[in-house]
Amino acid sequence: MTGQLEVGERVVRAEALHGGITAEMRRLTIGTRDGATRDLVLRTFVDVADAEDSLNREAGALTLLPGTGVPAPGLVAFDPTAAQCEHPSLLMTHLSGRTVLEDEGLETRVPLLARQLVAIHALRPLQRPGKYVALTTADTVVTPKGADAAAWAAAIDVIRKPAPPWQGRFLHGDFHPGNVLFEVPPASPAGARITGVVDWTATSWGPADLDVAHCSTDLALLHGPAWGLRFAEAYEEAGGVLAATASERLYWRVRDGLAFSEEVRLVAQPWREAGRTELTTRAVEKRLDAYVTALMDTLR
The missing domain is CATH 3.30.200.20 (Phosphorylase Kinase; domain 1)
Incomplete structure (x- = not known):
């Protein structure tokens, strides 16, 4: 070693x-x-x-x-x-703190997550990491059983197009609540603070939208579609800059949401092990469908 x-x-x-x-x-x-x-x-x-x-x-x-x-x-x-x-x-x-996946205190943690991601994207390394890789394609998406077929077909059509132009940023590559450590005072969830960001194995160079989209999808599946939509707003409120047009922003968010369709079971299992026992594979699939549908309804 x-x-x-x-x-x-x-x-x-x-x-x-x-x-x-x-x-x-x-x-x-x-x-x-x-x-x-x-x-x-x-x-x-x-x-x-x-x-x-x-x-x-x-x-x-x-x-x-x-x-x-x-x-x-x-x-x-x-x-x-x-x-x-x-x-x-x-x-x-080893860093102090713990991951926090429960709903309580989320209104405090989401702005903290957003500010932390803005700080990561502000880094300008002398040597850039490798360019991001997006593995999901229109042909590998797995439409959940009972999903809104029209919304998913429209979403898949979105990622058939070439990626929109983007300005490079230093990306964590897997930024979501499960990779962020918090200290939360027992009597005051509103006093939470971030103590660490872990798992830098997917670090890359690419559009800020990609990291924002990934955290948005995680929040949508953990806490409901509205929180997935809220995170991008929190990121911009914290000073972050996303793609210039709604259609460009939609591309990255849809791409990430559809990527989760291929690994719902793998994503849901650690959440259940962490105590979110209600997040069965089927429950997460339903939230993913609701989130993708919300994206197609509100961001076009």
Whole structure:
């Protein structure tokens, strides 16, 4: 591994962290030479085709972020090709806080999420990460059972067209509530604050709309379509700049919404494990249908 623990340190405890889809995450408690402990987080990719690229992107981001004001883990070590580890891995510092997926306090957290994303997009790295990749195509969309067929057909037609022109920004690539850590005072959800942004494996260069669209879809599926529509407004209220025309903004939001159609089951499972047991695959499909329909009704 490029980098290592300090001399005399040892792993005294390992705890699996839940919520991820592609990587195995562990919280490692490290015993130090003076008898104290510190916590690190180990990301491990097992049988993931793009593990090397993902870990290189995350390592690059974690190297860039210190001193920028964006709260992110510190890079400790990484081995993207499994030259020294059993599997491609990255070791980083542990941040305080927790993910918050419940509805309570959402009206406070959405503006915080928006302001944090604006700050990420304001970064201007000397070396840009790779260009964004959009894998979803009109032919791979999975229309949910019972969905509004006319709305989905119109949405699919939207992404048949070439991507609109865009101004490049530094993108997180997977910005959503599950990758943001909060500290929330027990007696005052309105006093929530962000303590960290994690999972930088999809960092890329592309339109701000892409990150905004992704978080919007997540919010729509977690909390209802109205919150998905609200996030773009919050982003602009925080000083963020989106595509110039409604049709251009619609393209990115529809593209991201349709991308979720291909992986509803994978997305819903971690949410249920985190306590949102009502978010069955079918329930999430219904919210996705409602969100895509709302996009086509209100943003054309």
